[in-house]
Amino acid sequence: MSDLQRTPLRDFHAARGGRLVDFAGWEMPVQYRSILEEHKAVRRAAGLFDVSHMGEVEVKGPQALDFLENLVTNEVARLIPGKVLYTPMCAADGGTLDDLLIYLRAPGEYLLCVNAGNIAADLAWMARQAEGFAVTVTDRSADYALLAIQGPASVAILQSLTGAKLGMLANYTFCEGTVAGVSCLISRTGYTGEDGFELYHAPADAVGLAEALLAAGAPHGLELAGLGARDSLRLEAGFPLHGHELSPAISPVAAGLGWTVKLGKARPSLAHAALTREMAEGAARRVVFFRTGDRRIVRADAPVRGADGAIVGRVLSGTLSPLLNEAIGSALIDRAAAGGPLSVDIRGVEIGLLSVRPPFVPLRRG
Amino acid sequence: MSNIPADLHYAKSHEWIRLAADGTALVGITDYAQSSLGDITFMQLPKVGAILATGATFGVVESVKAASDLYLPAAGVVLAVNPALEASPEMLNRDPYGEAWMLKLKLDGSAPLELLDATAYARHVG
Numbered sequence: 001m002s003d004l005q006r007t008p009l010r011d012f013h014a015a016r017g018g019r020l021v022d023f024a025g026w027e028m029p030v031q032y033r034s035i036l037e038e039h040k041a042v043r044r045a046a047g048l049f050d051v052s053h054m055g056e057v058e059v060k061g062p063q064a065l066d067f068l069e070n071l072v073t074n075e076v077a078r079l080i081p082g083k084v085l086y087t088p089m090c091a092a093d094g095g096t097l098d099d100l101l102i103y104l105r106a107p108g109e110y111l112l113c114v115n116a117g118n119i120a121a122d123l124a125w126m127a128r129q130a131e132g133f134a135v136t137v138t139d140r141s142a143d144y145a146l147l148a149i150q151g152p153a154s155v156a157i158l159q160s161l162t163g164a165k166l167g168m169l170a171n172y173t174f175c176e177g178t179v180a181g182v183s184c185l186i187s188r189t190g191y192t193g194e195d196g197f198e199l200y201h202a203p204a205d206a207v208g209l210a211e212a213l214l215a216a217g218a219p220h221g222l223e224l225a226g227l228g229a230r231d232s233l234r235l236e237a238g239f240p241l242h243g244h245e246l247s248p249a250i251s252p253v254a255a256g257l258g259w260t261v262k263l264g265k266a267r268p269s270l271a272h273a274a275l276t277r278e279m280a281e282g283a284a285r286r287v288v289f290f291r292t293g294d295r296r297i298v299r300a301d302a303p304v305r306g307a308d309g310a311i312v313g314r315v316l317s318g319t320l321s322p323l324l325n326e327a328i329g330s331a332l333i334d335r336a337a338a339g340g341p342l343s344v345d346i347r348g349v350e351i352g353l354l355s356v357r358p359p360f361v362p363l364r365r366g
Numbered sequence: 367m368s369n370i371p372a373d374l375h376y377a378k379s380h381e382w383i384r385l386a387a388d389g390t391a392l393v394g395i396t397d398y399a400q401s402s403l404g405d406i407t408f409m410q411l412p413k414v415g416a417i418l419a420t421g422a423t424f425g426v427v428e429s430v431k432a433a434s435d436l437y438l439p440a441a442g443v444v445l446a447v448n449p450a451l452e453a454s455p456e457m458l459n460r461d462p463y464g465e466a467w468m469l470k471l472k473l474d475g476s477a478p479l480e481l482l483d484a485t486a487y488a489r490h491v492g
Contacts, residue, residue, distance in 0.1 A: 019404075034459070035430050036405045228404070228430060295408040295455075297428060320407045320430060347410075347426060347433070 007052035008145050008206040016224055024117030026053040028227050035228035036322040042192055042233055043323060043361070045221030046151030048213055049230055051198070052206065055119035056144045057112040057126065061135035064108045069267035071129050072102070073252060073275065074260045077267070079104040084172045084189055088252040088260055089122070094274035095248035096255070098122050099240065101189060103174060111140070111185075111200075115242050129270070145206035149213060150196030150233075152364055153220040158197055160216050162186070166197075180212035191230060193237025193363035232319045235328060238289055238358020244300065244316045245287050245330050251275060254283035254332070285332050287316065288342075290353035291360065292327040295320060296346045304331050304353065305343050312337035315344065323361045327351075368398040368491060371463055375439070376487035377479050382463065383439040385473075391440060393469040395427065398491045400462045403429035409455040411447040411468060418442065420479055424469065427458065440478035442471035 004027040014020060018029030029050065031038060041047050059068060068076040074087030085102045098118045103111040114122045119141055126137045149158060159166050164177035164186055174187035182205040190196035201209055214222065231241070240246045245255050252261050253275060261275050269275075292298060298318040306312035318329030331353065333342065342353040374382045380399035384392040400406060408428035418424055420441040427434050448467050450457065458466040482490055 031404060034405050036407075036456070232430070295428075297407060297430070297433070299433075 005053070007050055008203040009050045009052065009210055012207050012210055013050065013224075018224070018226060023227055024053065024115075026116055028053060029224075030228045031226040032224045035226070035232060036320075038223055038225040038229035039232050039236075039322045041221060041223040042151045042194060042225055042229060044151070045223075046149060046153040046157055046196075046217055047192075047223055047225030047229065048210065048217065049148040049150065049225050049227075050146075050206075050210070051148050051230075052145040052203070053116035054146050055114040055116060055122065055139070055141040056200070057114060057123065058138045058140045059110040059112060059126075059135060060108060060138075061133070062108060063134040064110055066267060067130055067133040067135040068102065068110060069265060070133075070270050071126065072100075073262065073269050073271060075262040075265040076102060076110075077265065081106055082173050082175065084174055084187060086172070086260065088246060088257060089125075090251065090269065090271035090275065091248065092270055092274060094251040094253070094271050094278055096242065096246040096250060096252060097125060097248060099242050099246055101187075103185070103187070113146075118242065143202070144200045145203045146198060146200055147206070147210060147213065148190055148196060148198045149217070149222070150190045150192040150225075151194045151222075153217070153222065154194070154196045157213065157217040157220050157222055158186075161212055180209055180216075182209045182212075184209075191239060192233040193239070193359055194233075195364050231317075232322060235317050235319055235330070236321050236323065236358075236360045237363055238360065240287075241317065250285075250287065250332065251278055251283065253278045254285055255287045282335060285313065285334055286338050287330055288333050288338055288353075289330050289356050289358045289360070290328065290342070291321070291324065291356050292351050292353060294327055294351055295325065296349070296351060297327050298329045298344050298346065298351065298353070302344045302346075304333060305345075306334075306337040307340050312342070321360055328356075328360050368396070368401060369463070370397070370484045370488050370491075372484045374463070375481040375483065376490070377437060377439040377481060378490055379437045380491075381437060381439050383478075383481065389473050389475075390445065391442070391471045391473055392467045393424075393439060393471060394467045395436065395458065395462055396487070396491075397462050400458050403427065403431060403434065405430045406455045406458045408433075409451045409458070409468075411451065412444050414444050414446060416444045418444065420476060427455070436468070437479075439481060440471070440473055441476045442473040444469055445472050446470040
């Protein structure tokens with residue numbers, strides 16, 4: 001795996017039993033002990049994830065806001081310093097190029113967090129869109145490591161290591177502070193549906209910070225968690241993963257993320273016309289989430305059949321919900337069939353898909 | 367390192383077989399197999415009384431990561447299947463040579479697959 005990129009925690013993971021795999025060109029731990037046990041630890045207590053492979057992009061300049069409003073579908077003007085915004089980034093046809101977080105650090109100074117597999121394409125797209133705006137777009141991915149601590153115990157664990165007043169930090173806000181002596185951007189965000197934090201910090205500090213969090217968290221039941229649990233947690237919470245529930249072929253409207261498309265914003269996005277049409281007419285296909293009542297996992301790309309046996313879509317994501325102990329997933333389904341009976345074939349057995357409005361399990365935060 | 371008991375025989379496809387003096391045998395999957403699959407989530411086994419040929423697909427084991435067919439190391443009649451496995455497939459991750467045995471067979475005496483002893487299997491999984 002020598003051609004893969006490594007986070008500063010690669011050896012830390014290997015020394016703790018992390019099973020390292022190729023994820024979007026990065027050598028990342030998919031699990032340590034067990035995906036199912038790590039998943040349950042996050043819902044029960046807390047989990048520590050290395051997500052340093054995520055990309056960071058700095059956007060600065062007098063027209064940074066204008067540039068971003070054109071670039072993304074949510075309304076960036078709503079941000080005040082210290083707030084975080086989740087938004088899709090769409091092409092002119094409404095297809096989703098990526099989904100990202102936007103941090104407003106100071107007026108005219110934004111930090112974007114993008115998916116690891118999309119960093120190069122996002123930067124190229126942003127450079128093109130930046131033409132004509134007084135803005136600089138800079139790849140800062142190499143300047144940040146990123147640890148996520150997620151789960152109901154994460155606030156108590158993190159508070160034991162920082163003077164920052166975490167009780168004052170609402171969901172989707174952030175502050176700058178030190179954690180175990182390490183300068184961090186402390187963000188109350190995550191990808192599990194649990195309370196939690198994401199800590200942006202210098203790569204040289206990553207091992208020390210991870211060790212401090214593990215030590216402080218052990219009495220609370222904190223466990224290391226890999227990307228396998230991260231994926232099952234986000235699917236159980238009903239969060240999209242770019243390349244699955246969102247893609248250049250799936251707009252935020254089709255994905256059921258209409259709330260992230262602000263058609264009325266003062267400076268419309270470059271996808272405004274396409275998304276306005278899709279909102280008005282309804283998406284031709286939509287993302288539906290399902291459970292099956294069966295333990296057989298419904299795998300991505302499996303064809304989905306409708307009432308008369310015709311193929312009406314395909315599976316986007318599938319896993320076993322460790323809490324429900326049954327298969328859950330998502331599928332992209334033709335609009336006409338989306339309300340009707342759906343099924344997939346698994347090794348000759350017809351498995352019915354029961355549509356569910358996520359989250360699949362009660363979450364401490366939505 | 368994976369656990370490879372010396373008293374079993376192994377198929378290259380990672381099933382083990384424990385041959386008994388009375389012509390019966392127990393079959394399961396190896397520690398290496400369960401570890402490679404990761405968290406096992408589903409198990410499908412044949413019916414008692416099924417007559418299976420050497421190399422037949424006798425079941426499916428599925429993990430969070432993937433589903434894999436299981437191949438019979440030696441032909442025979444299925445005398446018993448482990449009743450606990452379908453309800454608790456995760457026991458395969460805990461004890462693949464003990465409580466998570468899969469089948470008990472009455473061997474029919476025909477040629478088994480090319481089986482490996484523990485040393486050869488250890489080399490095979492390298």
